[in-house]
Amino acid sequence: MDQVIQFAVSVLSLGGTYALLALGLAIVFSLLGFLNFAHGDLMTICGYGLYFLLLTGVPFLVAVPIAIALAGLAAVLMERIAFRPLRGRSPMSLLITSFAVSLALHVCFQIFISPKSKPVPIPNFLSGYFTFGDIYVSKAQIIAIVISVAALLLLNALLTRTRMGIALRASATDFDVARIMGINANKVIMIAFALSGILAGIAAVIWIAQRGAVYPAMGLTPMIKALIAVIIGGLSSPKGALYGGFLLGLLESTFLFVLPDEFVLYRDAAVLIALISFLMLRPNGIVARNAEPMR
Template identity: 50%
Template sequence: MDIFLQQIINAISLGGIYALLALGLAVVFSIVSLINFAHGELMTVAGYGMFFAIAVSLPFPFALAAAVIFACAAALLTERFAFRPMRKADMTGLLLTSFAVSAILRVLFQNGISARSKAVPLPAELSGAIDLGFFHIGIVPLLSIVTTALSLWALTLFLRRTTLGKAMRAAAEDFQVLRLMGIKANRVIAVAFAVSGVLAGVAAVLWIAQRGSVDPLMGFVPVLKAFVAAVIGGLGSLSGAVAGGFALGILEVLFQAFLPEAALPFRDAFVLGFVILILIWRPDGLIPAPVSRRS
């Protein structure tokens, strides 16, 4: 029982990180048809933001804020200087641009900071566990689940209640008509990138809380996973991204926990095999995005 509950907690907290990252990809994809492979580097930027904030001995909450702000700023800068000039390009052109942005940022981290990983010391209070009587729950997984839930709630409020949020949902369906209403395309796109940056920043904080370090390649694996999650969910669908993120997290933890010892090195193969089954069952993903018109 104890182990089972523990695995569920792990699955939800890992799935939550994938969900936040997949959402970041989906928010941008739904509006500009860009699969942003530089999304992982936003995480890395957030990680270094946190690292430097702690290095100059800012209080921990400021370090968290720095992570999110750095990622958001990086998202806006890449939009302004890399993706906006390529706006008229087709999907392949945009995809290649994102590879280029990703590669440039990685080289900058490797040469400008260090190719080695940097330790990000976390407050000691975070390393403990809470005793609930019948079982222990780690503080980091618990905070991670709470943070994910709060982020999803805040994003939902933003998308439903604010004009910009509504405009983003409308842009995903019919960008041309949105422009006819007088709503500036550049502004909506910039906000989409900012939102994806914030989500990457939050995900980076949760990711670092589990491993305690940052390195130039930090974002690569989680964003690859997030891409898989976004596809499981239905590329471009926001609720799909969340569903896909949790599905992938749960699959990974389940296979990790219940595969026989000898098969464990092949865990990812099992997970991806299962993903293929899901996609055979639902080729457009769990919650497909509505077919949209784009300008």
């Protein structure tokens, strides 16, 4: 029984984190048609923001929202500096650009901060275990679930209830028509990047709370998995990103429980192979844009 609960908690906490990342990627994709390879570096930026804020003595609960906002700001700047000059070019050039931006940021972290891992002190209320009878569940994992579910609900409300969210969804459906209807393209794209940055920031806080350190390549591994989660889910709708994220969480937790410790090195490889094999069966993802099978 306790194994089942621990497994479920692990699935939900991992899945929630990946879903946040995947959603951020999907929001930008829905407008500009490319997956932002520098998305993981937004996580890293948030991590370093948290590190420096805590270093200067800002209390944890104050530092977290500032660090998350920093990630949102970084995403907006990234769009303004690197992607806007290429507006209207093929998605492939934007993708390559984002790859270049990611590498450049990575090098900047190495040169100007440190190539080594920096510890982020996690307050006590986030470490340790909750006990329910004889079942132990990690506090960080429970909080991860709570935060990611809250963030997802908030995002949903934002997208369906506010003018801004509706403008965003309209633009994602058909950008050209939305612009003819008077929606400001630059503003919508800016909002999309800000949202994706904030989601990446939230994911980063969850990630760091469970690991307690930040380093230049921190965002790489979760981002790679989120990228694949988006593809698996289907690029045509944000629902896809959600499904993809949780499917990834399920897969990873399963391999974590099933694979003996000596094969732990192969866990990520096994997860990736499983995901890519899934793509072979459904090349357009779970939520395919074109529900018709190709003949």
